[in-house]
Amino acid sequence: MTRILSGIKPTGHLTLGNYLGALRRWVDEDQHQAEALFCVVDLHALTVEHDPARVRRLSRQAATLMLAAGLDPARCTVFVQSHVDEHARLSYLLECVAVDGEMRRMIQYKEKSARARSAGQGVRLSLLTYPVLMAADILAYRADEVPVGDDQAQHVELTRDLAERFNQRYGRTFVVPKATHPAVAARVMDLQNPLDKMGKSHEATAGIIYLLDEPDAIARKLRRAVTDSEPGVSYDREARPGVANLLEILSSCTGELPEKLAEAYDGGGALKAAVAEAVVELLRPLRARHAELSADQGFVDGVLREGAARARAVARPTVDAAYAAIGL
């Protein structure tokens, strides 16, 4: 059976980008079709300036939202990365296989290190090495597929390279995984800056729809979404990125093609209102379930404890085999 692994970082509140790019497919497809593991990758939240209490709170909130979105602990394994030591154990071995040039080429490293520098902060070494930890997250489970938004494509490529290199040098230990991306909304863009992805860790929030936003906040953010001065609605990602982003979000909600939807609206105002309505409806059940689960943290903690035990049992033999293969 295909094995799938993916995760979410607790660096901020989960966004519509996380949902449309990743979480929704985990719920609707992956947990039904494969042996699936999903984790809150809290170690990755330490790569930039962070507040310990906030990381702990956001980890729990992310896990609660994953369950609220419909991940079913009877069908898949939901856990927190730091509860399973195998991730960090394997990451070090992979650091001994990776070379520094390939790490410095990572686009997210370039962007995030520039952001940290311009905020007058030091660039943590872990910001450079975290794609290796991500490779360990995936390879420890011998995952075949990694369902992610396309911002993660380069990191999964690196994971493949490291797996192949390790297998070649030390004997076949890892499965070489492949990334899968959704057909539309693989990269949901910021509503205020449609050339930048909607990212939960960004400071400015007016262009970001959070999964727990109130319906009127969602409608307000969409009303103020930046488009362009061309009249009418047409789908052109290059020339009209703001309008294309709205069409893709709507397409992802309704299942209709963006090109078709473009024909159905004659102005930006009507399109924005339709997107707002569709997003509010899409998120309604998730918000309701989140409220219920938040009142039952004992249940969430139990799921995470059980999830970590299952995850450990899957990861340990592979990580032990890697230690033996590399000469330890």
Ligand code: ADP
């Ligand atoms: P973020 O950039 O919001 O911190 P994470 O690194 O935690 O996101 O990613 C969690 C998942 O959500 C990944 O699969 C990632 O590709 C996906 N994702 C994040 N932002 C977007 C986006 N704007 N559009 C589509 N998918 C996204």
